[in-house]
Amino acid sequence: MLDYIDSLVDNLAGCAKSPVEKIRHKNTSGCEASGRNALDQGSQKEFGMAVRCKRSLALLTMPRSNSLDFTGQLRTSPLKLLVCRHILKVLRWYARDIGGYLVRFLHTADLHLAKPFGRFDADTQAALRMARLDALRRLGEAACAGKAEFILIAGDTFDAEAPPSKVVRRALDVMGEFADLLWVLLPGNHDSLAAVDLWERIERDKPDNVVLALTPDVIEIGDHVAILPAPPTVRNPGIDLTDWMTDASTGERFRIGLAHGGILDFGSEEGTVAVIRPDRAELSNLDYLALGDWHGQKSITPRTWYSGSPEADSFKGHSQAGALLVEIAAPGNVPQVTPVPIGQFDWRLLALDFFAGTDHVQQLIEALPASDRDKSLVRFEASGRLGLLEQSQLRDTCNRIADDFHYFEMILDGLGIEQVVDDLDLIATGGALRAAADSLFEATDLQGRTAEDVQIAQIALTHLFHVAQQEPSQ
Numbered sequence: 001m002l003d004y005i006d007s008l009v010d011n012l013a014g015c016a017k018s019p020v021e022k023i024r025h026k027n028t029s030g031c032e033a034s035g036r037n038a039l040d041q042g043s044q045k046e047f048g049m050a051v052r053c054k055r056s057l058a059l060l061t062m063p064r065s066n067s068l069d070f071t072g073q074l075r076t077s078p079l080k081l082l083v084c085r086h087i088l089k090v091l092r093w094y095a096r097d098i099g100g101y102l103v104r105f106l107h108t109a110d111l112h113l114a115k116p117f118g119r120f121d122a123d124t125q126a127a128l129r130m131a132r133l134d135a136l137r138r139l140g141e142a143a144c145a146g147k148a149e150f151i152l153i154a155g156d157t158f159d160a161e162a163p164p165s166k167v168v169r170r171a172l173d174v175m176g177e178f179a180d181l182l183w184v185l186l187p188g189n190h191d192s193l194a195a196v197d198l199w200e201r202i203e204r205d206k207p208d209n210v211v212l213a214l215t216p217d218v219i220e221i222g223d224h225v226a227i228l229p230a231p232p233t234v235r236n237p238g239i240d241l242t243d244w245m246t247d248a249s250t251g252e253r254f255r256i257g258l259a260h261g262g263i264l265d266f267g268s269e270e271g272t273v274a275v276i277r278p279d280r281a282e283l284s285n286l287d288y289l290a291l292g293d294w295h296g297q298k299s300i301t302p303r304t305w306y307s308g309s310p311e312a313d314s315f316k317g318h319s320q321a322g323a324l325l326v327e328i329a330a331p332g333n334v335p336q337v338t339p340v341p342i343g344q345f346d347w348r349l350l351a352l353d354f355f356a357g358t359d360h361v362q363q364l365i366e367a368l369p370a371s372d373r374d375k376s377l378v379r380f381e382a383s384g385r386l387g388l389l390e391q392s393q394l395r396d397t398c399n400r401i402a403d404d405f406h407y408f409e410m411i412l413d414g415l416g417i418e419q420v421v422d423d424l425d426l427i428a429t430g431g432a433l434r435a436a437a438d439s440l441f442e443a444t445d446l447q448g449r450t451a452e453d454v455q456i457a458q459i460a461l462t463h464l465f466h467v468a469q470q471e472p473s474q
């Protein structure tokens with residue numbers, strides 16, 4: 001273990017020289033555009049940090065022959081492993097600082113706070129809205145756990161231009177709780193710059209650790225990072241607002257673009273005009289382009305990512321909802337992007353194709369989420385063909401399991417009827433009911449009818465069958 005620490009120290013001592021040398025090299029070669037010289041404040045800070053690190057590291061490993069030899073004690077102490085681990089942790093932190101240029105941040109977007117979720121009952125609506133506010137806190141926690149310096153929210157923090165006042169207050173309070181973390185907020189298309197009152201209010205009430213990206217101007221974070229924002233002026237600007245990034249001067253800093261909208265040839269979440277160039281990051285020399293709009297996580301190029309929503313909001317089948325932890329070792333390096341799960345609710349679309357003769361109930365049960373059912377929203381869409389009795393059994397199964405889930409919706413209208421005339425006997429063998437069943441059955445024949453009429457007849461017949469099965473037999 002001690003040998004390992006020694007070798008790590010040697011490596012770090014070697015590394016400590018490199019950032020300083022790099023700066024000098026850039027200046028003497030004259031290839032740097034914005035002219036930071038070797039003795040400016042930033043360089044002095046780098047050099048000071050390197051010297052301090054080397055001294056601290058030497059102190060950590062030096063006193064082997066001293067009477068206060070803690071490394072000697074380590075050999076016998078039961079706390080040996082614990083202390084060694086702690087020293088290694090400290091050394092790794094130094095390794096990170098000596099690098100000097102490493103940047104780590106969390107990229108998120110599309111929280112859609114206060115989204116109404118009108119299709120659901122009031123309880124589900126409230127739970128889903130609360131989950132989005134919780135997501136904000138979980139993002140803060142994930143950023144701290146991942147040692148991120150700041151969080152970029154790439155638009156659509158709010159679902160509407162005039163969200164309920166209390167939601168704005170809560171959101172700002174949650175961000176304020178993470179005092180050591182910087183939150184950079186970009187307007188999106190739902191909360192574009194046209195939402196003048198909203199952004200004025202946020203500007204007035206926000207805590208100090210919240211930075212608003214309301215103009216296409218460079219935002220400098222610390223000594224090493226430049227954020228290049230492209231705030232949407234209106235809901236659907238129709239022009240590529242990231243154009244300005246190419247000519248933005250940022251010196252030695254990391255160049256991180258922040259934008260909201262659809263990428264050309266890829267489309268947008270809600271059908272707005274998709275105009276951002278897919279090669280914007282490469283074209284404008286960005287280290288990373290943090291995008292919002294698309295609610296699923298997606299990489300367009302190694303430097304261009306949609307983080308997706310941190311909490312899912314549709315049955316579109318996006319990948320697991322979360323954020324992206326982005327680490328860039330030095331300007332120009334390819335970012336290391338790690339998805340971080342955030343979302344609590346699992347929106348599950350079950351599109352199942354049935355055909356007669358298979359165990360249809362088992363097919364459904366196997367496809368259902370096995371765990372965390374109270375956090376699952378399920379939309380079950382059946383297609384294919386089943387007999388009337390099998391359809392009725394499927395409906396019974398759905399009714400039985402629906403309460404297991406936070407929300408369960410079944411859509412059996414796409415399921416055709418396997419035409420077994422004997423099934424009609426199970427409705428009635430004679431009388432008015434049988435006459436109705438016969439007439440509906442006849443109407444399920446496509447000959448001379450529209451597909452829509454046939455589907456209506458099928459739905460009516462399956463309902464009639466299901467109702468007949470519920471009645472005590474005559």
Ligand SMILES: [Mn+2]
Nearest residue numbers: 110156269293
């Ligand atoms: Mn959105």
